[in-house]
Amino acid sequence: MSDLPHITTFAWVPPFARGFVRDLRARWAFEEVGQAYVVDLIDGPYAKSAQHRRYQPFGQVPTYSDGKVQIFESGAIVLRIAEGSDLLPQDADARLGAIQWLIAALNSVEPFVMQIAVVDVFEADKAWSPMRRPRVIADLEGRLADLEAALGGKTWLDGDAFTVGDLMMISVLGGLRGTDILQAYPRLAAYVARGEARPAHVKAMGDQLALYEGADAPEEMSA
Amino acid sequence: MSDLPHITTFAWVPPFARGFVRDLRARWAFEEVGQAYVVDLIDGPYAKSAQHRRYQPFGQVPTYSDGKVQIFESGAIVLRIAEGSDLLPQDADARLGAIQWLIAALNSVEPFVMQIAVVDVFEADKAWSPMRRPRVIADLEGRLADLEAALGGKTWLDGDAFTVGDLMMISVLGGLRGTDILQAYPRLAAYVARGEARPAHVKAMGDQLALYEGADAPEEMSA
The missing domain is CATH 1.20.1050.10 (Glutathione S-transferase Yfyf (Class Pi); Chain A, domain 2)
Structure with missing residues (x-):
């Protein structure tokens, strides 16, 4: 773990899902507020494991962690990232x-x-x-x-x-x-x-698509 | 308008919906935090009117208003009511x-x-x-x-x-x-x-059911 906030997403998704994986919402929020972050890649079986479900009971992505909180639900994650920025006004x-x-x-x-x-x-x-x-x-x-x-x-x-x-x-x-x-x-x-x-959305979307462009399908799905 | 927070709900709903109208969530939160509130009753046609849709674009209930905010979505309303109480921890x-x-x-x-x-x-x-x-x-x-x-x-x-x-x-x-x-x-x-x-849920549910128990169906639905 670095000191930066981490999110999880899938290391590979089928072509129809690319650009739609919900880590995009977290990525977009990070880019809007100018916060660097780390993406931890997981595979489908790990997403369904007890270890991942401790933090995401439905076996999905993304999850989010920083020095203080460990949460799931893209809505809650975006609220966390936005806290203190113009994305979430103080008034x-x-x-x-x-x-x-x-x-x-x-x-x-x-x-x-x-x-x-x-x-x-x-x-x-x-x-x-x-x-x-x-x-x-x-x-x-x-x-x-x-x-x-x-x-x-x-x-x-x-x-x-x-x-x-x-x-x-x-x-x-x-x-x-x-x-x-x-x-x-x-x-x-x-x-x-x-x-x-x-620009923040363009960057976030580009990063998600770039991740999957070169990704190999997992063995159990490439047969 | 009194100084108390107001919510809107339907003056009448069919029997199958009683106990399920989403004002219940706001009522429950009010009871948990010990906040008195006023219920403004509206009918179906009013819910679909431009006047109500200013505050609830989908023509639904509840809406919430107090001296400071006017919002819809039961999730946002509950967060507003819970602010400052044990329901929404400060940590x-x-x-x-x-x-x-x-x-x-x-x-x-x-x-x-x-x-x-x-x-x-x-x-x-x-x-x-x-x-x-x-x-x-x-x-x-x-x-x-x-x-x-x-x-x-x-x-x-x-x-x-x-x-x-x-x-x-x-x-x-x-x-x-x-x-x-x-x-x-x-x-x-x-x-x-x-x-x-x-007790807060029992009170909230009792209040919703009591409202509808004596309510007459609107004319256009009682034919």
Whole structure:
């Protein structure tokens, strides 16, 4: 362990997952606040081990550790990294606004985005997925329409200041990359593009993609 | 407006939703910290109005307001109510632990609990729901097994102290009330029962149920 904060992520993921692994949220926050960090690579079997589950009960990534805390959940990790920076304002009203949007991203938007991945990827071969898909799309579109109305003409969700709420909402909406769903919501699409064009996001995404570009598939998956 | 904090909830909900409306989470937190509060009742059409959506873009309840902040998302509301109390420890490590579990409840557990409601209630009449149900149950059971292992023999998720993390996790698992799914996870079932037996939860639940017991259905739904 160095004195820098550490995060864990997978040493290898299949091509469809590259650019979507949730360590991206931590990487982006680190870049926004200018904090150097160390990435510890783990493999799938280790993620499911008791040792890793001590810190991530669901056997996932990322986890985060520094001299003081050892936590999981990308939302909590981003809050930790953002503490003391402009991403998480000190003023009570602005701070709660940012946290509210971070939680809205995780609880009111991401579950609907995830269902797209369920029908199109994880359960794509199931008989029920084509039947469900229009309903899943309609439910998500309802959320996106509401969110676009809330964004209105603002640059970021709470106005002029980019916060952890935007970082998380744009990360969640980034889950729709590769679909054309956001095209019907031009303000929302522009908001996501604005977030993803931030130098900190470009660097974080580049680092995640570079990690996987040269990675070999683990033996048990390359047969 | 009195000087007390206000929350909004629905003036009426159908019987199946009683005991499950998310204002319960705010009520429980208020009771835990001993803070009096005012409940403002709204109806379905108002919830979908532009006026309410200024504060709750998805047209839902609860919202929260006090002299300083006006927010939505039950997770953010509970964090606001808990600030300065034992529910949200001041020590950095303990505080992040509590927030981590609150976010885990909302992002890693609730989406799986919600899918049970989707197949059994909201999409119960859809042809795909019976086909999907075993997979939905299996996915949820995976999460519950992981969570039970993380809880282990502890009283609360982070040990001896009840925090906002427990309040939210027990609230989310309360969504399974009326099913027998938790029976296979005796430690988790006991944990939920322990939380729901806290006087603050008993009071909060009693208040929500009492509100709806005498409530008349709105005219457009009583025909």
